[in-house]
Amino acid sequence: MIYLIGMGPGNIKYLTVDALEKIKVSSKIVAFGRLSKIAEELVGAATKITKVEDVLNHINSDENIAILASGDPCFYGLLEYLKNKNIEVDEVIPGISSFQYMMTRLKKSWHDAEFISLHGRNESLDRALKSSVSVILTDRKNTPHSISKTLYEIGVRGILYAGFNLSYEDEKIVLASIGDDIENISDLSVVVIENEMD
Template sequence: MEVMEAIKSYENVVAFGRVSNSLEIIRKDIIKINKIAYIDKLIKEYEHILILASGDPCFYGIVEYLNRQNIVIEKIMPGISSFQYMMAKLGKSWQGANLLSLHGREENLDTIKEHKFSIILTDKDNSPSSISKRLYKMGIEGIIYAGFNLSYEDERIIKVNIGEALEDISPLSVVVVENAMD
């Protein structure tokens, strides 16, 4: 409710593509951006703006970027993260899970060997199928769950064994690795 009121009351509202599309029913004048770097320009142009991003802005989200740019954040109102949503859909606890992001960055997948569950944010270059292949080459066995377009009408969750063929339906995905540890 607090976020809804902010969307309605702020003079300048900025949102990333899919977020702005889903909010058009509330407000038609949302400034749509596709790259995080555009925020710098808008902050210089407008004194107060509301920035809308999906998920939890504190988990590999926009807060990290704004802090690096020394941009003052007055308030953070987080949403549910894609990995929280995915684990709820799977009915699995994520307590103690290994959390990784390959969304626009590279990370070593070796830590997956040490955890029963690993949750990975992906992008078009680090897709669920490429992660599955990498894990298979590393000798990791178990199951991969790939969630695509989570919380949208075309949401799909696919379950395969590590190394099996996996169709990359969308770059909007989360991977959960259930490691068959000895």
Template sequence: MNSTQENLQFRKVYIVGLGPGHKDYMIHGAINNLENVDVIIGFKRAIESLDSIKNNKKIVNKLSEILDYMRENKEKDISIVASGDPCFYGVSNYIKNNYEDKIEVIPGISSYQYMMAKINESWQNSFLGSLHGREEEFIEKVKSYEKSIWLTDKKNSPDKLCKKLIENNIKAEVTVGENLSYNDERIIKGSPQELENMSFGELTVVYINRVFGFRGSFATTKA
């Protein structure tokens, strides 16, 4: 085996979870990886959150561009970055199913883990779902589980989900977290009736708790 073949054999591709957003919530292993690979690749939001990492970075607009770059640059160690944990409705499944070589995943703190810690609520036995471009059986899952946690998008925003809860006469306590870990973070709790006419950011986490009924409202911002 010549030296070129040896180098190609030991080149690696990583998928690195960045946590909820702020650099304080990136694990040490992720930071160490990103400082030492040849190039970091990801979507604009993820790349722009890495100002503290001084390394080569490439912004892509769609997942297929990541695959193309990986196949065209097999001589490089490449880290694909993604917010939250890449194994929870993240990029890892897509890459694994479409890339033929070995991949190593470095996990991150999911946005729902961050929020549940902030409000000091256990998430064991909760249903975990994503409405990012998906049509989950939202009401069915809410009725089936006393606790459910959802990643939302513009189409399935927290206010629209609250309207669905009201239409189905579901009594619950709803907690919404937006811009989690960033300076403009907001976490607000209320009944569906209190939240149905409020405006929220595009990417939020919604926690629906039917265990206690409604225990009262609150709102917090990051200090």
């Protein structure tokens, strides 16, 4: 059995009961850096990987394997990658996405939001021009600072919220005007844009 398990935004208290049960019955756990530490806390051991491609080296149909993914594996997540590699996942266990957590912290609805992932992707920010609310997933290259500057250059005006280390003890949410300089507090961040549309 291959379980693809959404681990939520990071803090173990946001892990679902189902996810916890599947981790405990798995004979092998494959996880990225910070997630491997959580797995070690829960069951004592995990195979730590550093690249998405490394997952493929640890899949064996004779074992119950738990592949741990941050957030929700169905939202710009690992499920898409595994399907493209013809890996059949037996069960996907959902997790709370970092953007869902961020919107609850802001106490804002996201049902009309535009979603853009710059996490390991090269998507355009032009879609943010047409939406009053945009949610942007970031990475080391596409930081809240660079997003703020790019949005300003393409004509977006309004407010930007940058959430760093969401759900962890050192969580910080910064409010800025689009175009402002934003300190890169952490590589773990989510950006929410409120566009002042005409």
